Amino acid sequence: MAKRDYYEVLGVKKGASAEELKKAYRTKAKELHPDRNADNPQAEAQFKEVNEAYDCLKDDQKKAAYDRFGHAAFENGMGGGPRSGAYGQQGDFASAFSDVFEDLFGDFMGRGGGGGGRSRAQRGSDLRYNLRVSLEEAYTGVQKTIQVPTSVTCDTCHGSGAEGGAEPVTCPTCNGMGKVRAQQGFFTIERTCHQCNGMGQIIKNPCRTCGGQGRMQKEKQLSVNIPQGVETGTRIRLAGEGEAGLRGGPNGDLYIFIEVKEHALFQRDGVHLFCRVPVSMPTAALGGEIEVPTIDGGKARVKVPAGAQSGKQMRLRMKGMPALRSSNTGDMVIELAVETPVNLTSRQRELLREFEKLSEENNPESSSFFSKVKGFWDGMKG
Numbered sequence: 001m002a003k004r005d006y007y008e009v010l011g012v013k014k015g016a017s018a019e020e021l022k023k024a025y026r027t028k029a030k031e032l033h034p035d036r037n038a039d040n041p042q043a044e045a046q047f048k049e050v051n052e053a054y055d056c057l058k059d060d061q062k063k064a065a066y067d068r069f070g071h072a073a074f075e076n077g078m079g080g081g082p083r084s085g086a087y088g089q090q091g092d093f094a095s096a097f098s099d100v101f102e103d104l105f106g107d108f109m110g111r112g113g114g115g116g117g118r119s120r121a122q123r124g125s126d127l128r129y130n131l132r133v134s135l136e137e138a139y140t141g142v143q144k145t146i147q148v149p150t151s152v153t154c155d156t157c158h159g160s161g162a163e164g165g166a167e168p169v170t171c172p173t174c175n176g177m178g179k180v181r182a183q184q185g186f187f188t189i190e191r192t193c194h195q196c197n198g199m200g201q202i203i204k205n206p207c208r209t210c211g212g213q214g215r216m217q218k219e220k221q222l223s224v225n226i227p228q229g230v231e232t233g234t235r236i237r238l239a240g241e242g243e244a245g246l247r248g249g250p251n252g253d254l255y256i257f258i259e260v261k262e263h264a265l266f267q268r269d270g271v272h273l274f275c276r277v278p279v280s281m282p283t284a285a286l287g288g289e290i291e292v293p294t295i296d297g298g299k300a301r302v303k304v305p306a307g308a309q310s311g312k313q314m315r316l317r318m319k320g321m322p323a324l325r326s327s328n329t330g331d332m333v334i335e336l337a338v339e340t341p342v343n344l345t346s347r348q349r350e351l352l353r354e355f356e357k358l359s360e361e362n363n364p365e366s367s368s369f370f371s372k373v374k375g376f377w378d379g380m381k382g
């Protein structure tokens with residue numbers, strides 16, 4: 001059968017403007033659309049014909065060639081024709097089909113073109129790993145080995161998902177578009193192709209090791225460098241150590257969330273440490289020196305002034321925590337807790353009674369307190 005003239009196919013005069021061509025094409029394409037002509041076998045052929053005609057005439061270069069040479073411009077051997085003529089093959093028809101849809105329904109369906117369904121590769125998810133470290137480890141920094149349950153690229157198929165390294169093939173249901181269309185009432189709607197899940201390609205013989213996913217579950221062993229000064233809530237990102245990508249997509253990242261355990265001796269406030277230190281009653285009264293533990297595992301000697309009270313705080317410069325990613329170091333604050341002696345011998349009791357008797361005669365602070373109390377009681381009576 002001889003090819004019909006393209007202008008005739010679209011029902012316009014030779015020399016019609018681009019606008020007229022477009023309008024004619026839209027009308028014809030809607031009319032002949034396969035979704036509306038399920039029981040008209042001729043419609044599909046005509047639809048193809050209309051597409052072919054418009055595909056040529058909407059392109060200035062092709063149109064010029066057609067106007068000069070007619071169909072001969074696109075026949076094999078003439079060298080003039082992109083796409084070299086007929087859309088006889090299935091594959092070519094599929095791409096023509098997609099062009100039509102972009103033209104007709106692209107804006108209508110709220111997508112700015114792009115046939116969809118080509119995104120086979122998928123980035124792997126980011127993963128979170130909670131890691132508990134001691135305060136000492138946060139002080140020094142530490143190298144930790146962790147086991148991360150994650151998915152890794154399949155060794156057998158190297159991530160392709162196909163047995164024996166075979167390439168995936170175009171999905172026959174959607175012809176590689178990843179989407180299928182269906183008429184619903186007035187509208188033509190698109191749905192993700194269920195055979196290929198929108199990938200546009202399927203794997204004929206899935207890899208037996210990974211079931212065609214291209215990745216598999218595995219415990220991954222990682223060595224993590226925990227820097228000095230981490231705190232609860234510090235995040236450490238290990239780029240590319242998250243879940244493996246799907247079908248050759250990039251890996252996600254792994255985020256280590258740090259939790260610093262409570263310490264028996266030290267409480268932390270940012271870079272500063274706090275420690276409550278017991279001191280004996282005689283030392284507090286007479287003054288002296290005490291030893292306090294430090295976070296580096298050593299000790300520091302601290303002078304207790306005579307007459308120190310419970311709750312007295314003293315600051316030890318640079319004995320706190322290192323700041324994260326900085327050379328600053330915090331302080332350690334110690335708070336004295338004067339201990340009341342217990343389990344006394346009779347000799348100790350005797351001495352304390354004697355001490356008490358002497359204190360009544362010589363303790364200005366206490367006597368001023370008691371005179372205030374006496375004044376308070378007298379005031380209540382009056």
Ligand SMILES: [Zn+2]
Binds near residue numbers: 207
């Ligand atoms: Zn595999």
Ligand SMILES: [Zn+2]
Binds near residue numbers: 175176177179197
């Ligand atoms: Zn499909």
